[in-house]
Amino acid sequence: xxxxxxxxxxxxxxxxxxxxxxxxxxxxxxxxxxxxxxxxxxxxxxxxxxxxxxxxxxxxxxxxxxxxxxxxxxxxxxxxxxxxxxxxxxxxxxxxxxxxxxxxxxxxxxxxx
Amino acid sequence: xxxxxxxxxxxxxxxxxxxxxxxxxxxxxxxxxxxxxxxxxxxxxxxxxxxxxxxxxxxxxxxxxxxxxxxxxxxxxxxxxxxxxxxxxxxxxxxxxxxxxxxxxxxxxxxxx
Numbered sequence: 724x725x726x727x728x729x730x731x732x733x734x735x736x737x738x739x740x741x742x743x744x745x746x747x748x749x750x751x752x753x754x755x756x757x758x759x760x761x762x763x764x765x766x767x768x769x770x771x772x773x774x775x776x777x778x779x780x781x782x783x784x785x786x787x788x789x790x791x792x793x794x795x796x797x798x799x800x801x802x803x804x805x806x807x808x809x810x811x812x813x814x815x816x817x818x819x820x821x822x823x824x825x826x827x828x829x830x831x832x833x834x835x836x
Numbered sequence: 837x838x839x840x841x842x843x844x845x846x847x848x849x850x851x852x853x854x855x856x857x858x859x860x861x862x863x864x865x866x867x868x869x870x871x872x873x874x875x876x877x878x879x880x881x882x883x884x885x886x887x888x889x890x891x892x893x894x895x896x897x898x899x900x901x902x903x904x905x906x907x908x909x910x911x912x913x914x915x916x917x918x919x920x921x922x923x924x925x926x927x928x929x930x931x932x933x934x935x936x937x938x939x940x941x942x943x944x945x946x947x948x949x
Contacts, residue, residue: 732876758937767938768926814878816897822867822886822930823894824938825877 725750727817729827736805737835744800744830746815752776757791757798758792758816760822773796805834840941842927847946855914857944859927865939866932868910870894870902871916873924873943882925885910886932917948 726749733780738740748757759771772782774791782789786803815827843858861868867886871879871894880935881894883902899921903911910929914921926946928938 727878729878741906760940766924766943768928770937770939773937816879821880822932823884824869824879826871826880828876828878 725817725819725825725826726814726828727832729815732828732832733829735829735833735835738806738817739804740834742802742809742832742834743800743816744813746800746827746834747797748798748815748817749795749836750817750819752819754820756812756818758818759789759798759800760814760816761813762812762829764811771813792800803830805832806828807834807836810834838928840927840929840939842925842941842944844944845942845943849946851946851948853914853917855917855946855948856869856903857912857914857925857927858931858945859910859912859941861910861927861929861937861939862908863929864907865929866907867938868904869928869930869932869938870900870910870912871926871928872896873926879926880911913914917946922946922948930945933943 728747745794755776757774761769768781812829814829816824839862869884870882885891885904901913926943927941930938
């Protein structure tokens, strides 16, 4: 069985602070994909990134960066210089061989002006 | 742009009613999914379909059924709605390919009174 744990339920920061969201996963699959999705107040999940299990390179996209460490089964997400528009619920997810996504419980990020 | 459209944003039904939640996608995706989202639990897969008239149970199928008569449309059916089915329901679709991702609709918030 696959499991994704997002231990942080809520994070509140002031604008321009950095915020890091933790994600730890469990799987027996040797090939798998990890995802981060953003859910703004409008409700629709927005895809942010996908990483396959063989690619441990960190990635940066603008103010977003991701740190994948297979040795600790973690796929953490950092928002640098946060903005009010970053306020949302963020989900980490894992996809195994069967195309099904297992989601973490989500982390609510509130960025205050 | 991929469009996944859920017919209702908000729905209020009474206990025992038969409820239909509709989802339509315009990208000719083979795979379609229904999730429910609850606070602290993230998204949980109810059912998915990888082709017309095909369906597979997800993690929490009890109390639900699905219908996929056309490729673009995937319906979630609550045969006899109960209060514990009050939730946010999200539909998603994707190609059956490792290079594709799931695209989500905006969700239907269902209240069963």
